[in-house]
Amino acid sequence: MKLKHKLTADLVTFVVIFAVIILLVTFTFFRFNVSLNSLINEAEPTLKAMDHMLLDVYQDNILLLDYLNTQNYNEALDYDKEVEISDLRCARVEDDLQTLIVLGVISDQNTIDQYGLANELHHDVEAARNKLLILHKKELATNENLTLEKNALLDEHGTLFREAVNKFTDIVDNVDKRNKVLRTKLLFQSRVYFFFLFALIVIFLVVLLFRIRSFSLVLVKPIREMIDKIDTFVDGNFKIRIKSSEDISEISDLQTNLNNVFSVVEAVANRKPAERTSIESKLLKQEHLDVINLVKNNALKKRKTTMTDIRKSLDITHPTAISRIKILKEKGYIELEKDGRDKLVNLTSKVDF
Known part of the structure; x- marks a missing residue:
């Protein structure tokens, strides 16, 4: 409906x-x-x-x-x-x-x-x-x-x-x-x-009021699910799909369109492995790109980048910096190297953008 x-x-x-x-x-x-x-x-x-x-x-x-x-x-x-x-x-x-x-x-x-x-x-x-x-x-x-x-x-x-x-x-x-x-x-x-x-x-x-709240939950729940699925997709899981909601036709149409986009991207990524890396790179969140760009700019200036540098330059907390670096490390974009009490952050060959 x-x-x-x-x-x-x-x-x-x-x-x-x-x-x-x-x-x-x-x-x-x-x-x-x-x-x-x-x-x-x-x-x-x-x-x-x-x-x-x-x-x-x-x-x-x-x-x-x-x-x-x-x-x-x-x-x-x-x-x-x-x-x-x-x-x-x-x-x-x-x-x-x-x-x-x-x-x-x-x-x-x-x-x-x-x-x-x-x-x-x-x-x-x-x-x-x-x-x-x-x-x-x-x-x-x-x-x-x-x-x-x-x-x-x-x-x-x-x-x-x-x-x-x-x-x-x-x-x-x-x-x-x-x-x-x-x-x-x-x-x-x-x-x-x-x-x-x-x-x-x-x-x-x-x-x-309860009815409005209940109705808003009907809207929020599938939207939140779509956001979570998109985050998972952006993180590289191209097989993820969104379960269609039949309650509201507009949301169901949006879910179908997103699934179609996911299918097209997955097909391209599976057919051309080189394209997969490019797609994953383009799908990186801005917060992760900020870390990569900081390390990349420092490397161009022949400067090392530590965890402390990332935290101070991006004005983020230590746990947030660790979380972002951990995700980038798992995706193969950076490597960590011990540097005294701190850690050096280096880009891998996967970063070609």
């Missing part, structure tokens, strides 16, 4: 996998998020209805006390209009909430049950109030003394009133508590999501 295509395929595959994981995580998060938000949103109209009912029973209680203080029938009729307006306002709120339940906007059964119970209590309070209003109007219209009956109904109304207020308050408190729990869960889920997203990005970058 060509290098460009391999890089593109690997990158696209990696990005697609990462994108799919991100989408799955995001989808899961938003699904739970929407679920919790819907529960919170469902509670809002219920809370509004509870607040309205609570306000309505308080207003009705005040209105009832004012109504019972009326002294004539016409004055009582005026209060009837206010009661009717209050009931219509409350009925609209109840109708709106029932519509939301029917449409499925409010679907939590616990919320629906709580609202149903509160609605029944509200109607009970209104029913007790209406009985008192009718009895009081009867008393005004007939001048009968209905105080005992009114007091009994007033006690009943008071009991229902307190029960309704307590129930409405409990429902509101419970819904508020549940909403706080849901909001805490939402906040926790959001933090978990962003932490997980951050972790995924870090993992993505780490894996990407």
Whole structure:
């Protein structure tokens, strides 16, 4: 596979996998998020209805006390209009909430049950109030003394009133508590999501770096092998060949071309021994040529060359000088001669360039 295509395929595959994981995580998060938000949103109209009912029973209680203080029938009729307006306002709120339940906007059964119970209590309070209003109007219209009956109904109304207020308050408190729990869960889920997203990005970058490193090794390994084989070839082993790498076509083509060059050079060297020496000489590394040229120039000037001279003239360490001289000696380009504590370096007849 060509290098460009391999890089593109690997990158696209990696990005697609990462994108799919991100989408799955995001989808899961938003699904739970929407679920919790819907529960919170469902509670809002219920809370509004509870607040309205609570306000309505308080207003009705005040209105009832004012109504019972009326002294004539016409004055009582005026209060009837206010009661009717209050009931219509409350009925609209109840109708709106029932519509939301029917449409499925409010679907939590616990919320629906709580609202149903509160609605029944509200109607009970209104029913007790209406009985008192009718009895009081009867008393005004007939001048009968209905105080005992009114007091009994007033006690009943008071009991229902307190029960309704307590129930409405409990429902509101419970819904508020549940909403706080849901909001805490939402906040926790959001933090978990962003932490997980951050972790995924870090993992993505780490894996990407490892993938780049792995891919670079795929490139470096055959290149390093080619360099080693070329060094061996330059050192005179013309039979050496590079094992072809099939992973990347560009490198495989380069290896094939180098092997072809090696084969041609080997064929020429085997066919003409004199050419072999010339080829080997031309393939010498510059660091070895520097040593030969130094000794050669000194010889032309009728000067001897020692190991110390080579080390100082080429500004290299003693081990490096020994290593280079050893290779040249093995190839037959120089000879060593003892000279006191040092050694003389002389060129052989093989050096004719």
